[in-house]
Amino acid sequence: MARLSNKSASSWFIGLSDALKSGFSPIDSIGIVGAIPAKIRNRLAQRIESGSSWTEAMDSECSFLEPAERFMISAAERSGDLPRTLKELGDIRKEAAVFQSRIVLATLYPLGILHLGALLFPVDYLVDGNPKAYVVGIGMVVVPFWIAFFVARILFRISPRFKKIVQSVIPIIRGYSINRDLARFCRVLASCVRSGVPLAQSWEWSLLAADSSRLDKDGYRAIDSINRGSPASDGFSEKSRFPQELIQQYAIGEKTGELDVNMGRAADLYAGVAKKKLFVATLIYPQLLFLVIAVFVALKVIGFYKGYFDNIMNLT
Numbered sequence: 051m052a053r054l055s056n057k058s059a060s061s062w063f064i065g066l067s068d069a070l071k072s073g074f075s076p077i078d079s080i081g082i083v084g085a086i087p088a089k090i091r092n093r094l095a096q097r098i099e100s101g102s103s104w105t106e107a108m109d110s111e112c113s114f115l116e117p118a119e120r121f122m123i124s125a126a127e128r129s130g131d132l133p134r135t136l137k138e139l140g141d142i143r144k145e146a147a148v149f150q151s152r153i154v155l156a157t158l159y160p161l162g163i164l165h166l167g168a169l170l171f172p173v174d175y176l177v178d179g180n181p182k183a184y185v186v187g188i189g190m191v192v193v194p195f196w197i198a199f200f201v202a203r204i205l206f207r208i209s210p211r212f213k214k215i216v217q218s219v220i221p222i223i224r225g226y227s228i229n230r231d232l233a234r235f236c237r238v239l240a241s242c243v244r245s246g247v248p249l250a251q252s253w254e255w256s257l258l259a260a261d262s263s264r265l266d267k268d269g270y271r272a273i274d275s276i277n278r279g280s281p282a283s284d285g286f287s288e289k290s291r292f293p294q295e296l297i298q299q300y301a302i303g304e305k306t307g308e309l310d311v312n313m314g315r316a317a318d319l320y321a322g323v324a325k326k327k328l329f330v331a332t333l334i335y336p337q338l339l340f341l342v343i344a345v346f347v348a349l350k351v352i353g354f355y356k357g358y359f360d361n362i363m364n365l366t
Contacts, residue, residue: 056143056146059143060141065082067132069083076098076104086112086114093110104127105127108123117259123139125241125255126245149329157336159336163343163344167191172187172188210261214262214263226327226331230320231262232265232293232316235259235262236317237317238259241310257270296316
């Protein structure tokens with residue numbers, strides 16, 4: 051699976067949107083807009099030229115797309131609203147890139163302190179004239195940390211479900227994950243309804259995009275209710291995992307015919323909450339890590355000087 055940064059994906063979505071809105075043909079638009087590898091652009095253009103739809107071509111060639119993006123593109127193509135949807139996807143990816151950069155910057159300082167602590171942890175060996183043991187001591191801190199980091203990163207890429215499980219047990223990050231899933235659900239549902247996708251299918255695509263076990267049970271009950279000819283809101287249980295305000299907004303949208311508008315507002319609401327949760331996490335967790343490492347370093351420094359003065363006292 052090809053990986054593409056959020057920044058590159060954002061540039062591509064927005065550039066493609068602008069090109070299509072300016073009247074360029076799909077093939078010309080693909081050729082004009084860079085940001086993604088030329089190999090992918092060429093194959094994508096070949097697919098379009100051979101008669102494939104945007105949905106078919108992107109499903110086949112753009113492995114960097116997230117499930118929610120695929121569903122939104124498919125829905126937008128049905129309604130002829132592809133440029134608008136591509137612009138929306140570009141804006142979403144741009145925000146993700148900004149927060150990703152913020153997370154990286156927030157962790158640099160604590161990581162520096164961690165490695166400083168690793169250098170100070172075995173300093174007793176260096177004082178005793180045993181540099182080999184000193185290097186081993188550094189490795190005992192640094193090597194397990196980086197092994198755990200890369201193993202976790204690989205597992206997160208291989209299994210998004212494992213990533214969600216980890217996120218669900220971390221305070222604050224859990225809230226971010228829940229609200230992000232709700233935002234994805236609402237955004238895809240709004241796009242599908244606006245594009246005229248059948249309601250039951252819109253719900254199914256939205257649940258798949260959210261990929262949340264919290265929402266699946268009540269979500270598929272809602273689909274059963276729709277298939278029976280009843281409102282989706284009839285399928286919600288009293289203890290539904292869907293937030294009450296979302297259920298209310300959905301019910302109002304059903305009755306007023308503005309379901310796509312209400313779901314769009316809900317998507318913005320939950321996306322905003324998710325961003326706030328993530329922002330708080332980038333403030334708190336690096337500080338906690340810094341505090342733990344600082345205490346550890348302080349204890350090592352105190353221990354070093356205590357041993358130093360004890361040796362002086364013994365000599366006297």
